[in-house]
Amino acid sequence: MSNTLSYSSITKKIWMSLFGLFLMTFLVVHLSINLLLLFDPSRELFNIAAHFMGTNPLIQIFQWVLFAGFGFHIILGVILQIQNWMARPKGYKVKGTSEDSVFSKYMIYTGMIIFVFLIIHLGNFFVLKMQGDVPEFHQPGAGEMEDMGLLVVNLFRNTGYVIFYVIMLLLMGFHLDHAFQSAFQSLGLTHNKYTPFIKGLGHFYSIVITAGYIIIPLIIYFR
Amino acid sequence: MAKLDSKVPEGPIAEKWTNYKAHQNLVNPANKRKVDIIVVGTGLAGGAAAASLGELGFNVKVFCIQDSPRRAHSIAAQGGINAAKNYPNDGDSVYRLFYDTVKGGDYRAREANVYRLAEVSNNIIDQCVAQGVPFAREYGGLLDNRSFGGALVSRTFYARGQTGQQLLLGAYSALSKEIKKGSVELFTRREMLDIVKIDGKARGIIVRNLVTGELERHGAHAVLLGTGGYGNVFFLSTNAMTSNGGAAWRAYKRGAFFANPSFVQIHPTCIPVHGDYQSKLTLMSESLRNDGRIWVPKKKEDAQKIQKGELRPTQIAEEDRDYYLERRYPAFGNLVPRDVASRAAKERCDAGHGVGNTGLAVYLDFKDAIERLGRNVIEARYGNLFQMYEKIVDENPYETPMMIYPAIHYTMGGTWVDYELQSTIPGLFVGGEANFSDHGANRLGASALMQGLSDGYFVLPYTMQNYLADQITVPHFSTDGPEFEQTEKEVQERIDKLFAVNGDETVDSFHKRLGHIMWDNVGMARNKEGLEKAITEIQQLRKEFWQRVKVPGEKTGMNVELEKALRVADFLEQGELMALDALTRNESSGGHFREEYQTKEGEALRDDKNFTHVAAWEYMGDDKPAKLHKEPLVYENIEVKQRNYKTA
Amino acid sequence: MDLKLKIWRQQGPDAQGKFVEYLVQNISSDASFLEMMDILNEELVAKGEEPVAFDHDCREGICGMCSLYINGRPHGPDTAITTCQLHMRKFKDGETVVIEPWRAKPFPVIKDLMVDRSAFDEIIQAGGYVSVNTGGVPDANAIPIKKENADLAMDAAACIGCGACVAACKNASAMLFVSAKVSQFALLPQGRVEANNRVENMVAKMDVLGFGNCTNTYACEAVCPKEISITNIARMNREFFVAKIS
Ligand SMILES: Cc1cc2nc3c(=O)[nH]c(=O)nc-3n(C[C@H](O)[C@H](O)[C@H](O)COP(=O)(O)OP(=O)(O)OC[C@H]3O[C@@H](n4cnc5c(N)ncnc54)[C@H](O)[C@@H]3O)c2cc1C
């Protein structure tokens, strides 16, 4: 860890963006599994996918890589932020009015909220599953597995939870919107011709991902 | 007192510098470490010299007023730097650059120095490119050139409109490299207030730390001043706010002769004065005259209507415009030297044809160039200047012609130095705008940058060694000696005296009053009566200053008013010497235009018989008039002629 | 026009500072912002008070000496200019103008609105140069340089080192300043030779001095008087990455 602290600012940023991009690909995978709940109201596909994710040894290893990714992304984010606060011990009376990217100013806050959400989220699903508190799902030909889908559906019938979930995902969307192009900038992957495309893609990505995640509880809730 | 010995080496002019270098004394590498050098100023001259001397292995201490060496006034130069590379294949050569510079200076510069300048000009460009200076290039990847006033060839290298900045940053980076290496020690926010002499030689300086207010002593085997010009005597000029002649003036008062103080350059293309609160004038680079055409309305009635705001310049028909430079000087047109262009503008405005609400402005019009080349070409060439103009004047120069008027810009005069750039105080060297050496009575555009870097990179590192060769046995100086003690005491007394006045008028107010006297009488056109009046008025103002100036605040800590007061106190003395020199020089030459001495067409009329000399003034004491020494100028390689820009 | 000014006054580096209010009257809209400050100072001196200390020199936007954080924006409410080029026509009669010094740990206040920016010099000393000595260099036209690259290098080299980027950045990061110098040299064959060492050393120095980290907020680019592009930061990141892995 002391090593992480002594990394140069740019090294930290490079790691930050690599982990970030990695987490963004994970979000895509996660979303595509969630969407199965919409396409297959019987929850079978979703449960198969969840089962696969929960039992496949490769994925099991990968899961720890993912946690590490989150961990480093968060730790680095916090270190960077603390250093940034320290770089200006006395602030301005008049807050900055210069035009800049808005979401970027609140990355630490959106990030922290996402972190809290993550813990709750893990508590809701992952921990229950670890404890074996998930109902069984029986489907002829599919074999024995847990009914993770039911867990989700039940949660998404709870008004409070849906509101909470939607808000959290909107915040995540803001986080992603800045994160996408920012990662490319940090990695030095910019170019006159392609950067506008990457920026557009970033907005597209964050909108699609956010909308995708949000639409699921809404449909389930109103179904 | 010392006779002026210019120490110009023997031999044909083209071989003098080579011969000098071949026979000069050098300091062996191991001994260089034993020698300390003080460099005051981090402009092109000081910065380049400090870096080069550090590279050679000397212990260098370098000082500047600003918070960083990168902010020296050289940063503001816009247009470009000359060199005799002849890349455009248009007939340039070392001789032609030399010839143009001497002629441009109206035959009042020292031949050998100018030749050397032209000779090393090419090395400067090579050096800067190697440092990573991003000069403008053509599509083939080679360097681009533009033309400047006073030349029939394109020999000016440039980096957009920020050539001075890029050259200075080059010198600054070289300096930074040496600071890192430890050979140069940097002292910022320090102002040199006096020179310390031991046994007649310059051995140190007294500086004021502008942050703490403390006086500091620094000793060395030799002192180099690269402290820039004294244009701010006029209050309003294109110079930076802290540009001052103080260091050179202190050297003068310690025995260094001051040469040609009246040779001041008035730049034709500056943004006109707009109000009495104005603090400085902004230059619009001479390069604009490449594509801009200068004119005023032919009819006085039109001019009057424009002054009242009843008519716009764009409403004046082509045949009612007087392109007076093209009319008077067909061969050089809008590219005549600065002194000629400035006087022509003044002449038109005095005759009632001036524009702007004051009537003290002429037009610089890009209409034709935009039509011919397209707006984007003009934008690429001068975009930043146009933007600067628009921010200040609030008018778009792509659509309405720019308004310009002459302003004080550069001082050709300065500390008298010999061929080695050594002043009459042994061990005191002076480079860049602070010395008088290369531009005679008028400097051509893009030649100051050339001179600053030539002095700094290629001349002083040699000539200073020649002096230092026999100094290696002199141990490092202690600054506890009586000479340091005494000089510091005198500086302290000067400061105390300023505070003691405790009057009721601000420093700036005195400075402005001095500026008015100077501009009205010692400016673009001078005459005997005005100069005599200026001298009495300056003396009177000086007396008043010492009775009524108000310097608030403390002696310790940062005190900007005190800094200004010290500078203005020196300006008040310097201004008088400038007027005296102008009064004594009964001829017109270059930037020095005496109304009594002009041709029928209103051109400057030199008196070569009586004034082909450098006027070097010696300080004789506060209450005694300065004493004039003359260094005769001998032209062996150039035929001295009436300057003619009408035909090629 | 008349204005109410709220100006940060601080006697010295260690002194406690505070905002002080001043009224200035009859200011011409053609006056520059610093000329307005001059007028205020003249009045203060006439009253026997100490004038407000602020940095300035060239007054034409090139030396980088002037600073001032005006109403929440370095160099005030205009784009692509420095404070000395800001004109009063950008303000409204009766407006309140809050003037603060640059705020960043590596830029301590010296007095009032003046800060110490020598940290920038230290970064340049860490590697912002090409290690050639005077003399013995090849002819200037010996190496042709693509015009495009020469132009990009010039864009980056236009930096005046004023520190507005640091002042505007919510993290007080110096990345735009550092990357401009790194880019200038990285784009030119003369600078390429030492490119790897240069970027590592300059970034290391920047970190040690206590500037913040870049979070790609781009406030720096928005306030830069010379409109230095943040693509320089990306280029520096790239240069740094390549230097680290090679
Ligand atoms: C607006 C403008 C545009 C110009 N454009 C061109 C151009 O295009 N081409 C061209 O050739 N020339 C141009 N010039 C002229 C040229 O820029 C200057 O003549 C030249 O840069 C002077 O360089 P220097 O090194 O002699 O002094 P400066 O750059 O003036 O440096 C003086 C140094 O001395 C220091 N100093 C001064 N006094 C003291 C003291 N008492 N104690 C400590 N330090 C001190 C200062 O801090 C500074 O570091 C221009 C000038 C101006 C004003």
Ligand code: FES
């Ligand atoms: S004073 Fe030089 S940039 Fe503003």
